[in-house]
Amino acid sequence: MTTERIDDVWGARTPHPRATAWPTRVDLHLEDGVSEADVDRWVQSACLLCSNGCGCDIAVKDGRMVGVRGRETDRVNHGRLGPKGLYGSTPWASSPDRLTRPLVREGGRLVETDWDTAMGRIVERSRQLLDEEGPLTHGFYTSGQLFLEEYYVQAVVGKAGIGTPHMDGNTRLCTATSAAAFKESFGADGQPGSYEDIEHCDALFLYGHNMAETQTVLWSRVLDRTHGDDPPRVVCVDPRRTTVAAEAERTGGVHLRPRVGTNQALMNALTRELMENGWVDEAYVATHTIGFDDLRSVVAPYTPEEAERVCGVPADDVRRAARIFGEAEAPLSTVLQGFYQSHQATAASVAVHNLHLLRGMIGRPGAGVLQMNGQPTAQNNRECGADGDLTGFRNWDNPEHVRQLADQWNVDPMTIPHWAPPTHVMQMFSYAEAGSIELLWISATNPAVSMPESARIRRILSKPEVFVIVQDLFLTETAELADVVLPAAGWGEKTGCFTNVDRTVHLSEQAVDPPGEARSDLDIFVAYADAMGFVDRDGAPLVKWRTPEQVFEAWKESTRGRPVDYTGLTYAKLRGPSGIQWPVNEEHPDGTARLYADGVFPSDTDVCETYGHDLVTGATVTEQEHRALAPGGRAFLKGAPYLPPHEEPDDAYPLRYTTGRSVYQFHTRTKTGRSRPLDDAAPDAWVELAAADAEARGIADGDRVRVESPRGAIEVRARIGRVMEGAVFAPFHYGHWDPAGTAEDADARQANELTMTVWDPVSKQPVFKTAACQVTRIGG
Amino acid sequence: MPHLSTYVGLADHSEKTLADSFRAVADGHAHVSDVHFTCLTLAGWSDDHRHRLASVVERYGEDTDIDEPERLHAAGLAEVREGEVGLLRDLQDLHVLASLVQTTWTVVAQGAQGLRDTELLEVAHHCNAETSRQLSWLNTRMKVAAPQALIVSP
Numbered sequence: 001m002t003t004e005r006i007d008d009v010w011g012a013r014t015p016h017p018r019a020t021a022w023p024t025r026v027d028l029h030l031e032d033g034v035s036e037a038d039v040d041r042w043v044q045s046a047c048l049l050c051s052n053g054c055g056c057d058i059a060v061k062d063g064r065m066v067g068v069r070g071r072e073t074d075r076v077n078h079g080r081l082g083p084k085g086l087y088g089s090t091p092w093a094s095s096p097d098r099l100t101r102p103l104v105r106e107g108g109r110l111v112e113t114d115w116d117t118a119m120g121r122i123v124e125r126s127r128q129l130l131d132e133e134g135p136l137t138h139g140f141y142t143s144g145q146l147f148l149e150e151y152y153v154q155a156v157v158g159k160a161g162i163g164t165p166h167m168d169g170n171t172r173l174c175t176a177t178s179a180a181a182f183k184e185s186f187g188a189d190g191q192p193g194s195y196e197d198i199e200h201c202d203a204l205f206l207y208g209h210n211m212a213e214t215q216t217v218l219w220s221r222v223l224d225r226t227h228g229d230d231p232p233r234v235v236c237v238d239p240r241r242t243t244v245a246a247e248a249e250r251t252g253g254v255h256l257r258p259r260v261g262t263n264q265a266l267m268n269a270l271t272r273e274l275m276e277n278g279w280v281d282e283a284y285v286a287t288h289t290i291g292f293d294d295l296r297s298v299v300a301p302y303t304p305e306e307a308e309r310v311c312g313v314p315a316d317d318v319r320r321a322a323r324i325f326g327e328a329e330a331p332l333s334t335v336l337q338g339f340y341q342s343h344q345a346t347a348a349s350v351a352v353h354n355l356h357l358l359r360g361m362i363g364r365p366g367a368g369v370l371q372m373n374g375q376p377t378a379q380n381n382r383e384c385g386a387d388g389d390l391t392g393f394r395n396w397d398n399p400e401h402v403r404q405l406a407d408q409w410n411v412d413p414m415t416i417p418h419w420a421p422p423t424h425v426m427q428m429f430s431y432a433e434a435g436s437i438e439l440l441w442i443s444a445t446n447p448a449v450s451m452p453e454s455a456r457i458r459r460i461l462s463k464p465e466v467f468v469i470v471q472d473l474f475l476t477e478t479a480e481l482a483d484v485v486l487p488a489a490g491w492g493e494k495t496g497c498f499t500n501v502d503r504t505v506h507l508s509e510q511a512v513d514p515p516g517e518a519r520s521d522l523d524i525f526v527a528y529a530d531a532m533g534f535v536d537r538d539g540a541p542l543v544k545w546r547t548p549e550q551v552f553e554a555w556k557e558s559t560r561g562r563p564v565d566y567t568g569l570t571y572a573k574l575r576g577p578s579g580i581q582w583p584v585n586e587e588h589p590d591g592t593a594r595l596y597a598d599g600v601f602p603s604d605t606d607v608c609e610t611y612g613h614d615l616v617t618g619a620t621v622t623e624q625e626h627r628a629l630a631p632g633g634r635a636f637l638k639g640a641p642y643l644p645p646h647e648e649p650d651d652a653y654p655l656r657y658t659t660g661r662s663v664y665q666f667h668t669r670t671k672t673g674r675s676r677p678l679d680d681a682a683p684d685a686w687v688e689l690a691a692a693d694a695e696a697r698g699i700a701d702g703d704r705v706r707v708e709s710p711r712g713a714i715e716v717r718a719r720i721g722r723v724m725e726g727a728v729f730a731p732f733h734y735g736h737w738d739p740a741g742t743a744e745d746a747d748a749r750q751a752n753e754l755t756m757t758v759w760d761p762v763s764k765q766p767v768f769k770t771a772a773c774q775v776t777r778i779g780g
Numbered sequence: 781m782p783h784l785s786t787y788v789g790l791a792d793h794s795e796k797t798l799a800d801s802f803r804a805v806a807d808g809h810a811h812v813s814d815v816h817f818t819c820l821t822l823a824g825w826s827d828d829h830r831h832r833l834a835s836v837v838e839r840y841g842e843d844t845d846i847d848e849p850e851r852l853h854a855a856g857l858a859e860v861r862e863g864e865v866g867l868l869r870d871l872q873d874l875h876v877l878a879s880l881v882q883t884t885w886t887v888v889a890q891g892a893q894g895l896r897d898t899e900l901l902e903v904a905h906h907c908n909a910e911t912s913r914q915l916s917w918l919n920t921r922m923k924v925a926a927p928q929a930l931i932v933s934p
Binding site: 133136137419420427430434437614620621622643756757761 | 817914
């Protein structure tokens with residue numbers, strides 16, 4: 001088996017000059033012993049192993065998925081696939097440890113059973129709780145990896161069937177800040193930019209975004225610009241010396257290394273520099289924004305020297321970075337977890353928008369913003385409202401928006417929970433801890449490994465008072481703690497759509513049958529709705545659909561007139577050569593490359609998805625306050641002062657702890673860990689230290705070390721380098737599941753044992769990247 | 781200006797009560813992460829308001845002898861209540877205290893306007909605006925907490 005993309009992650013360069021099309025390069029991987037001639041058929045899909053959304057075809061032989069090929073005609077990847085997509089897309093499907101039958105807990109153990117028994121237990125408990133205590137006893141925690149149709153049905157069941165506000169996705173951990181930042185700045189979710197902006201930009205800013213490892217195909221696209229004629233200058237904001245940082249220096253840009261937890265001070269200094277140097281498009285600001293004067297007074301104290309004091313970034317580097325942005329004709333910015341999962345997440349991400357708005361650099365080729373997502377279908381969770389948003393980018397605080405949904409679903413508007421913001425997952429677990437959520441339904445995610453302070457999460461999931469339902473492909477660390485485990489069909493075993501970072505919608509078709517009795521998440525929620533007997537106002541079944549395409553048609557109707565308009569899309573259209581960017585409607589039948597080209601934003605009081613928040617406290621702006629501002633299509637310039645992180649280093653825990661990712665693993669490795677080449681490339685956890693910190697503790701590269709915070713500890717091998725002095729980096733992928741059996745101590749390597757139960761006040765995204773820790777050597 | 785000095789004193793005193801009470805709620809509900817950290821931040825705002833007022837207090841003197849507005853002095857939260865309903869009640873108490881602070885700033889601003897004391901006016905406007913933000917957060921957090929606390933809290 002050739003696995004060249006393990007060593008050569010980004011593949012061969014195809015450099016090209018600015019404003020020319022990105023050349024194609026088709027990547028293909030087939031299982032050992034299978035050649036292209038052996039493949040029975042190719043089935044259209046898109047890759048599910050990062051948020052990039054590369055178009056691909058699934059190779060099927062003898063009823064099995066045996067490989068993937070990038071789609072040359074797709075706008076997202078022009079034929080390419082990365083290492084995770086190539087080697088991780090299919091092996092899991094035929095893994096011998098797939099769940100093939102439902103499991104129920106009997107006498108403390110999970111035992112196999114049939115669907116009637118498993119669903120019967122769920123319905124019995126659910127019905128009893130609804131009758132005795134009502135819908136607030138039910139919590140749903142879903143994923144960033146299901147399909148649009150599945151989220152939509154789940155949203156309908158939860159909001160109009162049960163009527164619970166407790167519904168969130170693990171998108172809260174990966175992409176909530178992206179959505180929140182859009183809403184605060186522009187009034188509604190929706191990516192302004194397009195991947196084609198990479199071809200047109202003359203400056204590329206990556207904020208807390210290790211694109212080279214998290215979206216490898218997108219990074220190939222960048223490298224093909226930076227190695228071609230007329231390349232953009234790259235600016236990297238990251239406390240680690242990443243591949244992106246090296247490219248920033250190579251292209252004449254800057255690597256800014258703020259201390260962990262100080263992003264906001266740096267952003268305020270960059271904003272102030274634009275204002276001080278006149279790099280502001282005053283006409284654009286006057287016509288298309290509100291809030292300039294307030295922003296100016298917020299950022300006034302943040303001189304480059306002040307940024308140096310707070311962030312540890314040399315003042316002249318701040319000036320250079322600001323100048324590159326201020327003088328660019330087409331700057332493109334991307335943002336990811338270094339901002340989203342860090343302190344003051346929403347404020348810092350909004351600050352990126354502010355820079356673009358101040359210069360009027362949005363909605364034109366090359367001039368744009370890409371707030372990234374962490375997971376492949378996170379966007380659909382946000383759109384459908386299975387994650388704490390209201391379906392179709394509607395505003396839970398706007399009675400007219402709630403009425404629109406109630407009309408479509410034919411239910412009483414009072415059924416749809418809209419009295420407060422939908423409950424975020426951290427709050428849901430607190431309710432379960434306190435005993436007021438008694439049924440927790442988890443689909444396609446692994447909170448026992450991925451949520452902060454994970455020992456606490458496992459304790460809550462283990463409580464006998466909480467009835468835990470888990471549907472997944474495998475018996476994950478979370479499923480092990482469940483009362484009922486439902487075997488789910490995965491990618492390639494079901495049909496549905498999903499939407500990537502730049503609003504590109506793909507159809508992923510069923511290629512093979514699911515194993516054993518496994519069912520799609522869509523079928524599972526439909527079966528639950530039927531068994532519960534949820535009905536609409538006329539007594540007809542609430543969930544009227546049986547096939548993904550029927551659900552898609554219903555979903556389209558709920559988007560009519562909203563910013564996320566799918567009404568012009570059909571499955572037939574999505575079977576074309578490439579994915580299509582929403583909005584797609586009568587006005588834009590072939591999709592829309594960029595939003596806000598006209599400088600008109602969805603901020604009108606009657607249109608917006610939120611009236612906004614105080615970026616420091618998270619307090620909601622009221623409708624009256626919003627109306628008084630008369631935004632009328634203008635974007636908001638919102639600022640916030642820097643606040644120190646929730647936990648600062650002290651004598652006992654003198655280092656700053658931050659978590660992150662490996663290029664070879666995805667999330668908690670459920671799929672990538674079952675790919676031999678990927679797992680071999682990154683089989684076990686580790687921790688990164690700066691040379692000086694290692695030396696001070698007598699730690700050499702490869703030594704075993706204990707990393708401890710006030711909440712827990714891990715024991716892993718040390719790698720020296722890459723992080724800045726005072727910082728410690730650990731990958732979050734590793735729980736106790738150890739496929740190769742090679743982990744030195746699989747029970748002591750889970751990065752989230754150390755992280756804090758604390759979240760951003762606006763996006764409610766947990767803070768995974770700021771905590772205090774100590775590191776000690778425990779062995780060679 | 782005996783009555784303005786009374787109100788300046790009242791502003792100082794009620795901000796202190798509010799700051800202490802925010803800290804009491806932060807400590808008492810330390811396991812409710814957002815309440816803990818936000819209350820600490822908001823206590824810091826009230827500290828800052830007293831600091832801004834300090835120079836003005838010196839100028840007008842802080843008069844605590846007048847009887848009438850004394851009745852407006854509210855006791856702070858010495859200790860907090862337990863559980864989700866307890867949190868709701870504590871937030872409500874904070875809201876009452878912050879409302880007193882805000883109306884005090886409104887009155888002080890009116891006095892400053894009459895005296896054309898731009899320094900005091902600026903302090904009063906700034907503090908009033910931040911008190912609004914404290915109230916907004918309390919209101920938001922109560923709305924979030926109420927249904928669960930009232931209906932299904934054990």
